Amino acid sequence: xxxxxLTIDGRMVTGxxxxxxxxxxxxxxxxxxxxxxxxxxxxxxACRLCLVEIEGWPKLAAACLTPVEEGMVVRTxxxxxxxxxxxxxxxxxxxxxxxxxxxxxxxxxxxxxxxAELGVDHVRVYYRFPRLGVDMSHERxxxxxxxxxxxxxxxxxxxxxxxxxxxxxxxxxxxxxxxADMGEPWGNSETCTSCGKCVQVCPTGALFEKGKxxxxxxxxxxxxxxxVTAREKRQWIR
Amino acid sequence: MDPVNRKIRxxxxxxxxxxxxxxxxxxxxxxxxxxxxxxxxxASPFTDYKDFPEVDITLVEGAVANExxxxxxxxxxxxxxxxxxxxxxAVTGNVTALRNVFPVEEVLARAFQExxxxxxxxxxxxxxxxxLLERARPIHEVVQVDYxxxxxxxxxxxxYEFLMALIEGRxxxxxxxxxx
Amino acid sequence: xxxxxxxxxxxxxxxRLARLRERIxxxxxxxCLSCGSESVRRALAAEIEAxxxxxxxxxxxxxxxxxxxxxxxxxxxxxxxxxxxxxPDEALWLLSEDPAERRRLEAKRLxxxxxxxxxxxxxxxxxxxxxxxxxxxxxxxxxxxQALAKVLTExxxxxxIEEIKASGLRGRGGAGYPTGLKxxxxxxxxxxxxxxxxxxxxGDPGAFMDRSVLEGDPHRVLEGMAIAAxxxxxxxxxxxxxxxxxxxxxxxxxxxxxAERERLLGxxxxxxxxxxxxxxxxxxxxxxxxxxxxxxxxxxxxxxxxRQRPPYxxxxxxxxxxxxxxxxxxxxxxxxxxxxxxxxFASIGTETSKGTKVFALAGAVRNTGLVEVPMGTPLRTIxxxxxxxxxEGRQFKAAQTGGPSGGCIPAELLDVPVDYESLAAIxxxxxxxxxxxxxxxxxxxxxxxxxxEFCMDESxxxxxxxxxxxxxxxxxxxxxxxxxxxxxxxxxxxxxxVLLKETSLCGLGQTAPNPVMSTLRYFxxxxxxxxxxxxxxxx
Numbered sequence: 001x002x003x004x005x006l007t008i009d010g011r012m013v014t015g016x017x018x019x020x021x022x023x024x025x026x027x028x029x030x031x032x033x034x035x036x037x038x039x040x041x042x043x044x045x046a047c048r049l050c051l052v053e054i055e056g057w058p059k060l061a062a063a064c065l066t067p068v069e070e071g072m073v074v075r076t077x078x079x080x081x082x083x084x085x086x087x088x089x090x091x092x093x094x095x096x097x098x099x100x101x102x103x104x105x106x107x108x109x110x111x112x113x114x115x116a117e118l119g120v121d122h123v124r125v126y127y128r129f130p131r132l133g134v135d136m137s138h139e140r141x142x143x144x145x146x147x148x149x150x151x152x153x154x155x156x157x158x159x160x161x162x163x164x165x166x167x168x169x170x171x172x173x174x175x176x177x178x179x180a181d182m183g184e185p186w187g188n189s190e191t192c193t194s195c196g197k198c199v200q201v202c203p204t205g206a207l208f209e210k211g212k213x214x215x216x217x218x219x220x221x222x223x224x225x226x227x228v229t230a231r232e233k234r235q236w237i238r
Numbered sequence: 239m240d241p242v243n244r245k246i247r248x249x250x251x252x253x254x255x256x257x258x259x260x261x262x263x264x265x266x267x268x269x270x271x272x273x274x275x276x277x278x279x280x281a282s283p284f285t286d287y288k289d290f291p292e293v294d295i296t297l298v299e300g301a302v303a304n305e306x307x308x309x310x311x312x313x314x315x316x317x318x319x320x321x322x323x324x325x326x327x328a329v330t331g332n333v334t335a336l337r338n339v340f341p342v343e344e345v346l347a348r349a350f351q352e353x354x355x356x357x358x359x360x361x362x363x364x365x366x367x368x369x370l371l372e373r374a375r376p377i378h379e380v381v382q383v384d385y386x387x388x389x390x391x392x393x394x395x396x397x398y399e400f401l402m403a404l405i406e407g408r409x410x411x412x413x414x415x416x417x418x
Numbered sequence: 419x420x421x422x423x424x425x426x427x428x429x430x431x432x433x434r435l436a437r438l439r440e441r442i443x444x445x446x447x448x449x450c451l452s453c454g455s456e457s458v459r460r461a462l463a464a465e466i467e468a469x470x471x472x473x474x475x476x477x478x479x480x481x482x483x484x485x486x487x488x489x490x491x492x493x494x495x496x497x498x499x500x501x502x503x504x505x506p507d508e509a510l511w512l513l514s515e516d517p518a519e520r521r522r523l524e525a526k527r528l529x530x531x532x533x534x535x536x537x538x539x540x541x542x543x544x545x546x547x548x549x550x551x552x553x554x555x556x557x558x559x560x561x562x563x564q565a566l567a568k569v570l571t572e573x574x575x576x577x578x579i580e581e582i583k584a585s586g587l588r589g590r591g592g593a594g595y596p597t598g599l600k601x602x603x604x605x606x607x608x609x610x611x612x613x614x615x616x617x618x619x620x621g622d623p624g625a626f627m628d629r630s631v632l633e634g635d636p637h638r639v640l641e642g643m644a645i646a647a648x649x650x651x652x653x654x655x656x657x658x659x660x661x662x663x664x665x666x667x668x669x670x671x672x673x674x675x676x677a678e679r680e681r682l683l684g685x686x687x688x689x690x691x692x693x694x695x696x697x698x699x700x701x702x703x704x705x706x707x708x709x710x711x712x713x714x715x716x717x718x719x720x721x722x723x724x725r726q727r728p729p730y731x732x733x734x735x736x737x738x739x740x741x742x743x744x745x746x747x748x749x750x751x752x753x754x755x756x757x758x759x760x761x762x763f764a765s766i767g768t769e770t771s772k773g774t775k776v777f778a779l780a781g782a783v784r785n786t787g788l789v790e791v792p793m794g795t796p797l798r799t800i801x802x803x804x805x806x807x808x809x810e811g812r813q814f815k816a817a818q819t820g821g822p823s824g825g826c827i828p829a830e831l832l833d834v835p836v837d838y839e840s841l842a843a844i845x846x847x848x849x850x851x852x853x854x855x856x857x858x859x860x861x862x863x864x865x866x867x868x869x870x871e872f873c874m875d876e877s878x879x880x881x882x883x884x885x886x887x888x889x890x891x892x893x894x895x896x897x898x899x900x901x902x903x904x905x906x907x908x909x910x911x912x913x914x915x916v917l918l919k920e921t922s923l924c925g926l927g928q929t930a931p932n933p934v935m936s937t938l939r940y941f942x943x944x945x946x947x948x949x950x951x952x953x954x955x956x957x
Contacts, residue, residue, distance in 0.1 A: 172706075
């Protein structure tokens, strides 16, 4: 395995060839914001929050999809990046009906935390207030489209880890929706195994367990590491 | 502002909100006394005023939900030096704006007919009942806002810290761990 | 088919055509079809039959003749004349041997010395109007498939790539990447399985360059693809054509069948070891599928959404294999480059942009239609000499190039030479060739809003800046249109422009702000004039 040495935010760090800038940064305690990335499933580079500046590169690069290279000079926290990230979070908050005060995930929500971290104190763009549904047809879980940010973590974990591919995205642009099977109520899905992995990886309160009320929903992703370690290293360790 | 010569003139108003932010204001408890040394509360839901006064600071709770709010907030803006969006309804629309996904007529029917006992019908043409806006809006969509104090509601200590900073001419720094 | 047989076929067809007293071409491209060219053609065919003129006079369809606004257009082979807006009855006069009959149509005869014709240079559209797009014989008679024969029998793949590199040909889809370099990248990739894809998902509003090439000269594209496949080492090609182009699809299907029947596609082409098959893939109406990674996903049967580049398709494309993607017009340039040489091609155009470019002229201009000009032609020449300028009573205001990814060019910059670098320098792009003229009755804010609405509708929704940003930009532009926008809105609009440009995942989002940015650059006063004040001001 070849080792690459690079600089991230002025610090000399090393990573294995093929590792992403994102992983190497996090392994070294440099936290790059993200909403679509979650360790253990593939990356899509959709949220654009992990964009970083790389010296000599004409464009910003998604840290989750860019492998480290020898001698790279990466900056993850410039003023330009901070402004972009802040506006992206504002766009998300205005896109659907994210009402933190009445959300099951209030207080443990990745979107909410990120907004605070980036200093979002109000949303400058216009709230859209789309009329969206809540799918409560599953016996154990609920899907609230109002809180969905279309990160597609649920789609990927269901496809890649559970192997069911119950979820996918329908529609386009701002009308995109997460759908079960061919757009049926979740409870009618013939492919869903009710494993709940999608619920646990969801960064917001869009996917939740029934019976939880405001602020009561916590997500637990340790299973992902467990499965990935088992797959890659054949070690069944918690 | 000269803090030596005169007290800060403060106003608080309650637009489309639940008054929880004002309850939280009262949660400053004994520090209210300290605050009273520094400010003069010229208008608030706790005081009786006919005409909104010229003030240094106004805390605005609630979203702009009806025509009266719209008129009020514009007047308040003109008579306020530092306008603060006070709490989540003012900052984001929050619970007040939950109704925005439905047409106004549906909202009114739901409130005054479907779920009302006894059913008196949707009030119409009554000058005492202001007309609902098509959408409840955060106040910065309507007027220029100088500061945003988030929270549903912001806590008493947060309100205190925030106000003291403004009174002392400092930049308020409320480190929030979450949005809203 | 052997190379000799190709030449025989060519000569046979040429002799047959030479024996005709007259061949009448009725434009059968979409524009003329929609104004009745088919009834003209049917009337002529029926009359030829009735008068027993078969063997002397022939009527056939043809590709676009350019002046779409004056259709249906009819061209007579014997004297090269083009007649505009012919009715079926009038067209019958063309059948007479008496020249007096034909002179009755003098008023409908186009002046071929008009700058519209003389200022153009046709390479890509050379055959359009001169061959029947539904006949492989016609294409062969014009020298078709000789370039393919030449590369297969006389050139190595490396030599083909060198030739294309030396020609200076750049991608005609809009970005202008050097074609030869792209081919070389694909060639150099390891692996036996490679693909060639023709991007025919032309989607810019008002653009119909590729459509006209496919409808008017489909074999040229097949030949270009086959040459590319030979050069890069591919055996399979796909043409991804948008579903709205029914006629182009039909003609392509026919052309592929004909080429296969004549063994110009398939195994052992010209008795060499080279084999190449082409299949069509029909788009389902998503603009974003013109983006190469989304297009590949769509061919693979997946949701048509783009993915991060790199890796670029030459490295990892269709089904993970090295893939060459070029635009229709790019492929159409290949056979003439092979036949006439790189030096000939490189002598046309500017230092950095070689050859010609096809533009679809639309909007407030007298001659709307399809034009092909050498690169570097001043925009003024295209709009005012070829296009005939803005119709009476109105003033020129701006020219929009590059569709929803492009920009608006004001009157003071009309002398800009049309090439990749010059257009980029003034905040627009060459794009695929849409060219819309706006007169003084147009509001530039509304123009920007129109294109933003387009981008908003066409955003795939994968990345946040594009999905949610285009909606916000559209909302703000609507506020400008309603005169409700504030200075804060203007600032926000500009911040969103930068955000989308710098952070969007693919070209759609990255270039979506261009119409806004260029109108802000040249027509900022129109935005300012619509501002209103938000109550109160910050302290």
